[in-house]
Amino acid sequence: MSAAAKQSRSHLLQSIAVAVILLAVWEGACRQFDISSIVLPTPSAVVARLYALISSGMIWPHLWATLIEILSGFVLGAVAGLVIGAMISLIPVFERLVYPYLVALQTLPKVAIAPLFIIWFGYGLTSKVVITALVCFFPVLVSVIAGFHSTDKDQLDMMRAFGATKWQTLLRLRIPSALVLIFAGFEIAAVLAVIGAIVGEFVGAQVGLGYLVVTLNFGMDVPGVFAVLIVLSAIGLAMHGLMRYAARRYIFWIRRNDAPVIP
């Protein structure tokens, strides 16, 4: 094992040790001071509740609904961001006409428009997908525009000197160059997608993990709320991991250290 691998393994062990100690302190403190599970449940109670939610099959329809909202919202928002971002970057007229309005829309807190989407698209999946898509749209849009602006000037000269047409320069240089920042945008959007879906469900839904959190909270089932939170963060981590994997695969020439992607 190399020295670097040894070091990263010992770092992992240290992180796990910290987690174990924190959980033990938490468990011990709750039992010692007899804290009500409505205020702060013990980790063991949370794990037991999580197991119950899974084994009773109660969580599955909610998990399924939220996953569909996250994934379809992410794909919709990312595709819209890619298309409109590319149009803004490559068609000057479009940038002049559309970009100011997009910036204005961006400054608006998307959460605040969520109730309107419930009115427009109903209590079903659609409204949540639209909210998620809108939340994912902007980071991708901004990263696409920044990505197309990031083309290296020397490489543009090189392409011209070797007789490249505009179209060839776009396909062979500008799009691959832009990918680096676009993947950074995807990574941010993937994490925001979870927030978008949950916020949508908070505002109005009949199914989904966000709806489940509200319901369990209403019933003072705080261990249950914690259990759902664990599931949500697992989804967030999975989305993030998926994006990292895609980035490593499709922008392989960026070594991890210089990647402008959040670690």
Add this chain to the structure above:
Amino acid sequence: MIALKAQPAGDAYGVPVPSAGATKPAMIHIAGLEKSFKTRSGETVNALTNVNLDIRENEFISVVGPSGCGKTTLLRILAGLEIASSGVIQCDGAQIAGPRPDVGVVFQQATLLPWNTVLANVLLPAHLANDKSEARVKRAEGLLAFMGLKDFAQKYPFELSGGMQQRVSICRALMREPRILLMDEPFGALDAMTREAMNMELMRVWSEERKTVIFITHSIPEAVLLGDRVVVMSPRPGRISEIINVDVGRPRSLQTMATPRFGEICDHIRTIFGAQSLTATSL
């Protein structure tokens, strides 16, 4: 080497320059060339003023000068990346108005496409010309082998050292068998050792694939070592202050740099720059 040994020390004066084929008409003809830019504040800056230069076919021209003397601008106009403000800049009698297929360019940075393999990078000029024939692949592989990069064809640029990347970029410039090779401080970013090795490499390429080369540098010894003639430029406004015949025989090697004649020429160029900085301070 042998030619140098046969040459008595200090007796290089009056030896006819082998490359000076005076009977051939100029391949590149530059007369009264001007180039000015508008700065952001609206001022006009003269990057080049009254540049006159004739370059023969297969001649190796070094251009040396401090930064801001317009040497890169001159090369960019030759490459068709900039258009002259006024004056004549012709290749084979036709004004240069854009990039030409018979010109290969090597930039200061290797400017390789990081997502393409070394081989694909070398093939880029052929691909841009929609030539995907097997013969082009053979040519690219031949060039890589010639540059000692045979085993790196399927590697990516980030797996190569700076010197190797620049050699790939030279292969790319030679891909379409250009008649003219333009080089803009190609070894400026390399360390001294690699740089000397690259100079030798370039001379080997040039002796193998005879081309008209215009080589920009800010290193006086590099300019003298490589060039048939050295064009000395000076800044504000960018212009040619002198054109010097390098009457040192070929083939040249790193030992050539230790000969007295080589030292004399370098000293002479330094004097030109020295005189300029003197006038600059007295102004």
